[in-house]
Each structure stands twice: as C-alpha cells, then as structure tokens.
Amino acid sequence: NAGVTQTPKFQVLKTGQSMTLQCAQDMNHNSMYWYRQDPGMGLRLIYYSASEGTTDKGEVPNGYNVSRLNKREFSLRLESAAPSQTSVYFCASSDLNPGLGSPLHFGNGTRLTVT
Amino acid sequence: GNSVTQMEGPVTLSEEAFLTINCTYTATGYPSLFWYVQYPGEGLQLLLKATKADDKGSNKGFEATYRKETTSFHLEKGSVQVSDSAVYFCALSGSEKLVFGKGMKLTVNP
Numbered sequence: 001n002a003g004v005t006q007t008p009k010f011q012v013l014k015t016g017q018s019m020t021l022q023c024a025q026d027m028n029h030n031s032m033y034w035y036r037q038d039p040g041m042g043l044r045l046i047y048y049s050a051s052e053g054t055t056d057k058g059e060v061p062n063g064y065n066v067s068r069l070n071k072r073e074f075s076l077r078l079e080s081a082a083p084s085q086t087s088v089y090f091c092a093s094s095d096l097n098p099g100l101g102s103p104l105h106f107g108n109g110t111r112l113t114v115t
Numbered sequence: 116g117n118s119v120t121q122m123e124g125p126v127t128l129s130e131e132a133f134l135t136i137n138c139t140y141t142a143t144g145y146p147s148l149f150w151y152v153q154y155p156g157e158g159l160q161l162l163l164k165a166t167k168a169d170d171k172g173s174n175k176g177f178e179a180t181y182r183k184e185t186t187s188f189h190l191e192k193g194s195v196q197v198s199d200s201a202v203y204f205c206a207l208s209g210s211e212k213l214v215f216g217k218g219m220k221l222t223v224n225p
Contacts, residue, residue: 004158031211040123042204042217043159050211058212090158098208101147101166106158 002026006091006107013081013114021076021110023091031094032074033104034058034066036087043090049074050097081114088112117142121205121216128195128223136190136219138179138205146209148172148181148188153202153218162190162203195223 004025013019025032030051035043035058045058049068063085065077074093078085089110096102121138128134140148147166151159163172165181165188172179179190188205200223205216 033213035215040217043215045212045214048212092158097211098149098213099147099210101164103149103161103164104151104159104213106160108156108158 004091004093004105004107006089006110008110009108010111011113013078013112015082015114017081018077018079019081019112020078021089021091021112022073023075023107024073025091025093025105026072027093027095027105028071029093029095029105030071031097032068033092033094034064034074034076035090035092036060037090037109038087046076046089078112081112083114086112086114117146117207117209117214119205119207119214119216122219123217125220125222128221130197130223130225131194132223134190134192134195134199134221136203136205136221138188138190138216140186140188140205140207142186142207142209144209145183146207148179149206149208149213150177150179150188150190151204151206151215153204155201159204195221197223197225199223 033048034046047066091107092104150162163174165172168183
C-alpha cells in the first residue's frame, strides 16, 4: 500500500515564485491535512479538509491556499513564496475524526527552501 | 484552545536505560491523546493512543496512561534500544484537528 504520497520530495524556489505541493492518499480516508514542521516549533496545521468539498484554515494559513480536488487528493499552493515559508511540509489523512481516536497517516514530507 | 506541552530535549541515553518523556495537556471536554514517532527522513507514524481517562496505550515496549486528574500522558519505556532514536511528539484531539507538542529528539547510544 502506498498510503500518503507527496510530491515533490525537495524543492528550491526564489522569493516570489509560486508552486503547488501535491498529496494523494489511497486509503479512502475522509479527512486530509497540511502541516509544516519547523525546528523548535513542532508541527503546525496550515489547512485541513474534513471531507470532500470542504476546507478550513488551521493555525498558520497565511500565504497558502488549498484545493481538495477529490476524495484522494489535497494540494497546497504557495502563490508568492517567501523565505519564511522555508520548511518541511507534511500531508496527512485520517479515516474518522481524530477526536474519536482515529490516527493520522503521514506522507514522507516535502522539503522546501525559499531563497 | 487545546494545547500540548512536552519535554523538548534533546535527550541522549545509553542502551537499556529507562525513558520517560513528559506530556501535559490543556483541553476542554475529553480529548483523545496520541504519541507519534518520527524517524530520520520520514513522516510521523502513530506509536500509541488512548481515547478515555485511565486508558493505557502500548506498542513496541512503549506505554502511556491517560491521566485526567493530572492532565498528563507521559511516555515510558523500560529499556531503550539504539533503534528507538527518533523524535517523539505528543498530540491531542478534541475534534477534527490534531494539535502537536514541539517534539523531543531522543538519541540512544550503544
């Protein structure tokens, strides 16, 4: 099973460039998430999608947009990259509400550097 | 809002040492609690979980008990191995979102 697949694995952008991070899951999960991981900050939620057709802001949504293309795919777009967006980005999915104990399944991350 | 506070480290232990990683939380209601582990170069993976007070989660020799009276979910292992070297995250959820602690890097030396 592939689980959660993220592309690309690495990316270098110049300030002001745009890009889309792709995420797909093959577990038929309802919910999908985008987190960023920074040293000393843990994981912070950018956006999430509780079900197909819905998206909501997380803790740090500024500078990002998302699209839940279908049940499998959830993309994260940076319209005008800034050095502060240098980070490791993780996509995750879950079958049910994590509040009910349903765990998140994570991809292996995209390491983004903005110069 | 919901929040998690955990030991941040880094911590270095010798093989077969006892491990405790403290985690306390603030939440309304009755959240579910989780420990995740991240090995180098990988995403996070679930280590164990507990969904109600006094539940004990366990996996791979690790244990944690959901203590509502002390709002804690401390992770313990009696004898760590080199292969346990990783970053450990405590997390909670009272809804459709998961909130993480800052993570603690553990290095185990032979």
